[in-house]
Amino acid sequence: MGMDMSPKQIVSELDKYIIGQHKAKKSVAIALRNRYRRMQLDEKMRDEIVPKNILMIGPTGVGKTEIARRLAKLVGAPFVKVEATKFTEVGYVGRDVESMVRDLVEMAIRMVKEEKMKDVQDKAKELANQRLVKLIVPVAKKKQHTKNPFEMLFAGQQSSDEETDETAEKEQEIETKRNRIAHQLALGELEDTIVTIEVEENSSSMFDMLQGSGMEQQMGMNMQDAFSQLMPKKKKKRKLPVSEARKVLTQQEADKLVDMDEVIQIALNKVEQSGMIFIDEIDKVAGKSDQQANVSREGVQRDILPIIEGSTIVTKYGAVKTDHILFIAAGAFHMAKPSDLIPELQGRFPIRVELEKLSVDDFKKILVEPSNALLKQYQALLKTEGIEVVFTDEAITRLAEVAYEVNQETDNIGARRLHTILEKLLEDLSYEASDVMMPTIEITAGYVNEKLSSIAGNKDLSQYIL
Numbered sequence: 001m002g003m004d005m006s007p008k009q010i011v012s013e014l015d016k017y018i019i020g021q022h023k024a025k026k027s028v029a030i031a032l033r034n035r036y037r038r039m040q041l042d043e044k045m046r047d048e049i050v051p052k053n054i055l056m057i058g059p060t061g062v063g064k065t066e067i068a069r070r071l072a073k074l075v076g077a078p079f080v081k082v083e084a085t086k087f088t089e090v091g092y093v094g095r096d097v098e099s100m101v102r103d104l105v106e107m108a109i110r111m112v113k114e115e116k117m118k119d120v121q122d123k124a125k126e127l128a129n130q131r132l133v134k135l136i137v138p139v140a141k142k143k144q145h146t147k148n149p150f151e152m153l154f155a156g157q158q159s160s161d162e163e164t165d166e167t168a169e170k171e172q173e174i175e176t177k178r179n180r181i182a183h184q185l186a187l188g189e190l191e192d193t194i195v196t197i198e199v200e201e202n203s204s205s206m207f208d209m210l211q212g213s214g215m216e217q218q219m220g221m222n223m224q225d226a227f228s229q230l231m232p233k234k235k236k237k238r239k240l241p242v243s244e245a246r247k248v249l250t251q252q253e254a255d256k257l258v259d260m261d262e263v264i265q266i267a268l269n270k271v272e273q274s275g276m277i278f279i280d281e282i283d284k285v286a287g288k289s290d291q292q293a294n295v296s297r298e299g300v301q302r303d304i305l306p307i308i309e310g311s312t313i314v315t316k317y318g319a320v321k322t323d324h325i326l327f328i329a330a331g332a333f334h335m336a337k338p339s340d341l342i343p344e345l346q347g348r349f350p351i352r353v354e355l356e357k358l359s360v361d362d363f364k365k366i367l368v369e370p371s372n373a374l375l376k377q378y379q380a381l382l383k384t385e386g387i388e389v390v391f392t393d394e395a396i397t398r399l400a401e402v403a404y405e406v407n408q409e410t411d412n413i414g415a416r417r418l419h420t421i422l423e424k425l426l427e428d429l430s431y432e433a434s435d436v437m438m439p440t441i442e443i444t445a446g447y448v449n450e451k452l453s454s455i456a457g458n459k460d461l462s463q464y465i466l
């Protein structure tokens with residue numbers, strides 16, 4: 001799995017998670033393949049080729065984000081989602097659109113670091129175990145016997161020899177103890193032994209207070225980082241059982257083993273070569289600039305444009321060129337049309353795909369087919385209580401129908417409706433699950449009707465509950 005997947009392979013991978021929307025899947029697969037093709041070219045040619053960005057048009061909750069996110073995951077590309085409307089908000093001084101690139105860098109660093117941490121996991125665990133041994137059998141405190149020059153003069157050869165013998169003996173003793181403990185640790189015999197370790201405390205409460213006050217954006221920087229640099233990390237002693245302490249120590253050791261400079265270099269490169277930014281609600285910043293509000297919307301488009309055209313963004317980790325980041329913009333375009341976007345922006349999104357509205361049949365499939373299908377999730381959750389939940393085919397049809405109807409009658413929130421409906425359907429069961437003695441529970445169409453029909457049939461009610 002990786003960047004070298006063929007478009008067909010990509011589509012078939014996406015099929016595992018997303019129902020229908022074949023055209024959209026195909027477009028993103030081609031866009032991705034083109035980036036791979038571009039990477040095979042020599043540098044001169046490579047820089048000539050402008051990546052084509054995608055505009056996804058379709059109502060809410062039909063899989064736009066999901067397709068993009070899955071695609072990124074499939075090839076291990078860093079991915080972030082932003083709402084274009086966020087940049088029109090009051091208080092968003094200076095409309096810091098560049099923050100989307102900085103967020104992408106943060107995301108990439110987290111990804112690469114996680115990978116590297118995994119690589120050093122075995123080594124880190126070994127070191128953690130060594131530290132545990134030392135915590136359980138500490139070195140006996142030596143009498144602080146520092147010799148002053150006088151003592152040095154008068155101290156006989158013999159006594160000093162004795163001293164060495166004595167410490168050597170002690171050392172030997174400790175060594176033996178430690179070997180025994182190491183052995184026991186390896187056998188898992190000391191998991192409940194309590195040890196005291198030092199952990200770093202996050203001093204972020206102050207930061208939390210300031211966040212959201214708008215100050216962050218105004219200062220155009222990441223306050224959390226600024227703070228953590230200003231304030232020394234507090235160290236705190238904690239008593240933990242070996243099983244827990246090992247996790248903390250392994251993490252600490254892994255942290256030390258990972259070369260952050262290398263991580264940053266790889267991450268920056270990943271962002272430039274394979275980063276993806278999903279800009280949602282792009283239609284909400286489209287519109288002709290004949291009204292006051294539209295001025296700021298067009299402003300946002302103008303702010304975003306250079307990033308999409310390719311510019312260099314300064315981040316605290318270094319400069320990032322955005323030329324080859326893949327942008328996927330999305331919107332319902334109920335009111336505005338893509339042609340209401342400023343022409344320069346339209347030109348940067350030449351690939352247009354429409355996503356289809358989801359039918360009752362799609363809903364049925366979404367409930368059961370994807371690898372992480374909703375019904376599978378609920379079944380797995382209730383299984384932890386020892387309950388096997390079975391949905392009859394009619395029940396699934398009924399669920400899909402109810403979701404569809406409620407979408408028609410109230411807001412159409414697409415497949416998200418399935419989440420709210422299922423939650424309501426299984427509310428009582430979830431509540432009682434831990435006390436229920438039945439090993440198998442069958443959810444029938446009748447059960448669905450009983451739990452949902454009265455609500456679904458009542459528009460006022462369903463607006464609030466479903």
Ligand SMILES: Nc1ncnc2c1ncn2[C@@H]1O[C@H](COP(=O)(O)OP(=O)(O)OP(=O)(O)O)[C@@H](O)[C@H]1O
Nearest residue numbers: 017018019060061062063064065066280366415416
């Ligand atoms: N075609 C689909 N197949 C499987 N699941 C879907 C599909 N469409 C939507 N979903 C599920 O519905 C939820 C919302 O979908 P998604 O986030 O992709 O919406 P969206 O189209 O991007 O809408 P918005 O622009 O409002 O975010 C997700 O949990 C997703 O898994």
